[in-house]
Amino acid sequence: MALLVALPAAICVAYVLARYRFPGHGAVNALVHMPLVLPPVVTGYVLLLAFGRNGPIGSLLRETFGISFAFNWTGAALAAGVMAFPLLVRPIRLSFEAIDPKLEEAAKSLGARRIVVFLTVTLPLALPGILGGAILGFAKAMGEFGATITFVSNIPGETRTLALALYTATQSPSGDVAAFRLTLIAAVIAFGALIASELLARRLRKQLGAEDA
Amino acid sequence: MLEVDVSGRAGELALKAQFSASGGVTSLFGQSGAGKTTLTNMIAGLVRPDEGRIAINGIPVFDSVSGIDLSVQSRRIGHVFQEARLFPHLSVKANLTYARWAGRRPSTRSFEEVTGLLGLSGLLNRKPGTLSGGEKQRVAIGRALLSDPQLLIMDEPLANLDQARRNDILPYLDRLCNEAGIPILYVSHSIEEVARLSQTLVILSGGQTPAYGPVADMLARTDLGRATGRHEAGALLEGRITEEADEWGLTTVDIGGVELYIPDLDGATGEAIRLRIRARDVAVALEPVSGLSIRNVLPGQITSISEETGPYAEILCSVAGQTVRARITRASVAELGLSEGKPVQLLIKSVAIDKRQRAPGRS
Numbered sequence: 158m159a160l161l162v163a164l165p166a167a168i169c170v171a172y173v174l175a176r177y178r179f180p181g182h183g184a185v186n187a188l189v190h191m192p193l194v195l196p197p198v199v200t201g202y203v204l205l206l207a208f209g210r211n212g213p214i215g216s217l218l219r220e221t222f223g224i225s226f227a228f229n230w231t232g233a234a235l236a237a238g239v240m241a242f243p244l245l246v247r248p249i250r251l252s253f254e255a256i257d258p259k260l261e262e263a264a265k266s267l268g269a270r271r272i273v274v275f276l277t278v279t280l281p282l283a284l285p286g287i288l289g290g291a292i293l294g295f296a297k298a299m300g301e302f303g304a305t306i307t308f309v310s311n312i313p314g315e316t317r318t319l320a321l322a323l324y325t326a327t328q329s330p331s332g333d334v335a336a337f338r339l340t341l342i343a344a345v346i347a348f349g350a351l352i353a354s355e356l357l358a359r360r361l362r363k364q365l366g367a368e369d370a
Numbered sequence: 371m372l373e374v375d376v377s378g379r380a381g382e383l384a385l386k387a388q389f390s391a392s393g394g395v396t397s398l399f400g401q402s403g404a405g406k407t408t409l410t411n412m413i414a415g416l417v418r419p420d421e422g423r424i425a426i427n428g429i430p431v432f433d434s435v436s437g438i439d440l441s442v443q444s445r446r447i448g449h450v451f452q453e454a455r456l457f458p459h460l461s462v463k464a465n466l467t468y469a470r471w472a473g474r475r476p477s478t479r480s481f482e483e484v485t486g487l488l489g490l491s492g493l494l495n496r497k498p499g500t501l502s503g504g505e506k507q508r509v510a511i512g513r514a515l516l517s518d519p520q521l522l523i524m525d526e527p528l529a530n531l532d533q534a535r536r537n538d539i540l541p542y543l544d545r546l547c548n549e550a551g552i553p554i555l556y557v558s559h560s561i562e563e564v565a566r567l568s569q570t571l572v573i574l575s576g577g578q579t580p581a582y583g584p585v586a587d588m589l590a591r592t593d594l595g596r597a598t599g600r601h602e603a604g605a606l607l608e609g610r611i612t613e614e615a616d617e618w619g620l621t622t623v624d625i626g627g628v629e630l631y632i633p634d635l636d637g638a639t640g641e642a643i644r645l646r647i648r649a650r651d652v653a654v655a656l657e658p659v660s661g662l663s664i665r666n667v668l669p670g671q672i673t674s675i676s677e678e679t680g681p682y683a684e685i686l687c688s689v690a691g692q693t694v695r696a697r698i699t700r701a702s703v704a705e706l707g708l709s710e711g712k713p714v715q716l717l718i719k720s721v722a723i724d725k726r727q728r729a730p731g732r733s
Contacts, residue, residue, distance in 0.1 A: 262416055263455040265442040267517045268473025277472045281459045
């Protein structure tokens with residue numbers, strides 16, 4: 158869920174950072190990377206201040222759309238998304254930068270409008286990087302702990318993510334079995350994601366004619 | 371019809387170009403760094419000139435006075451780049467039809483016609499990564515042709531190919547230039563390609579266009595030596611095959627009342643061809659010479675002798691209404707008493723006529 162929302166946003170930000178130089182370029186870049194270097198608890202606290210029931214963005218969203226992030230699962234997803242964002246942006250941006258703008262020029266000379274050029278040339282060529290970013294982001298989102306517990310707490314059935322549940326289980330004396338089961342689930346999901354990404358990447362490489370590279 | 375009169379910058383170089391070309395193939399010729407690619411990018415709309423005007427078929431695509439600056443997409447210029455720039459994730463077929471499905475360009479030219487013309491029928495399902503350099507370039511040309519262009523720009527399409535690949539692709543270019551039906555701007559620093567393919571020659575030197583005009587006239591000019599590169603100097607002769615290869619393997623070519631004998635030229639009787647004769651392969655005699663191995667001896671009349679210092683003189687001679695260029699030493703000029711208007715015999719070693727420079731002439 159977090160990934161679905163964060164990925165398109167990350168692609169946009171990565172593209173803009175890769176292709177354009179504008180005033181504030183560095184500031185945007187820094188802002189995107191903030192969650193990577195800040196202690197997760199700080200990020201969670203900032204989210205709580207901004208998106209909490211009485212926070213500026215939180216109250217605005219609640220009054221206009223009736224959406225609330227505080228202390229429910231959407232909040233957990235938001236926290237995971239924000240924490241994963243820099244890990245998404247980095248590899249995607251690198252793969253955009255690796256694409257020769259000359260190919261985009263060629264596409265334009267064939268009459269394709271900018272958005273069409275992006276969809277038919279730039280995006281498909283960046284797919285391996287996007288995939289890499291998505292896997293990293295997924296891993297981060299699954300393991301996210303600090304920002305989530307600070308922002309939306311640890312409410313069973315509502316904001317209890319896998320990592321939080323595991324933590325809860327280890328805290329109770331009788332939780333060994335549950336903890337072991339959760340560890341297994343985490344391992345299976347992670348392993349599955351890695352295998353899937355590897356297979357996808359291999360297929361993409363073949364499609365891009367990697368024998369040429 | 372292409373009219374260009376622009377000024378701008380190409381890196382460190384100040385670019386100021388002015389020429390106009392009617393239909394057919396126009397060559398933009400100049401040494402590396404003369405600003406050729408920048409100029410073509412200005413015409414294509416990839417680089418913005420500081421000021422000036424560019425018009426195709428009388429319709430301006432750029433005009434700094436009236437503020438016209440059409441986007442790359444709306445100029446309808448097919449652009450073949452030095453590197454083929456094929457889309458690596460798409461099949462050859464999807465590359466070829468890209469302008470139709472992504473650029474929404476109409477299908478004015480039949481797909482089969484273009485793939486046939488460029489010999490692409492067998493490659494359609496391949497990926498660009500598996501193609502040779504020459505094949506890539508042919509796909510790139512086809513892709514540009516299928517974009518319904520009103521002008522085709524080819525920016526040194528052979529520059530990144532070795533000689534063998536070049537020889538593979540040149541026959542396709544011959545056919546393309548004859549059958550494309552749209553004006554072509556062909557950029558090159560090879561005088562052989564220019565002489566073979568084009569009707570109009572624009573010389574670009576140090577960012578300026580000192581001269582342009584019909585290719586035979588331009589090659590005959592002796593004042594452009596520095597721009598064209600001295601060792602390349604030569605002249606073009608238009609002719610027609612009158613007799614196919616005889617028992618000695620020599621083909622007879624008529625260049626307007628005078629016949630030349632050319633080895634290893636496989637062409638049919640009546641075919642129009644174009645011959646390039648390098649100035650250094652022509653010798654001058656005052657009288658017909660006997661006991662000589664050279665078979666091609668042309669009677670001509672000196673029309674000009676270059677005023678140059680240095681050991682060599684460039685001599686232009688009129689032969690059957692066409693121009694032949696000779697480079698001989700100034701010492702010989704003095705010794706033979708050569709002067710303008712003097713009738714001479716021009717000795718051309720027949721092997722100097724290279725069959726690779728055979729090209730369909732204007733007919």
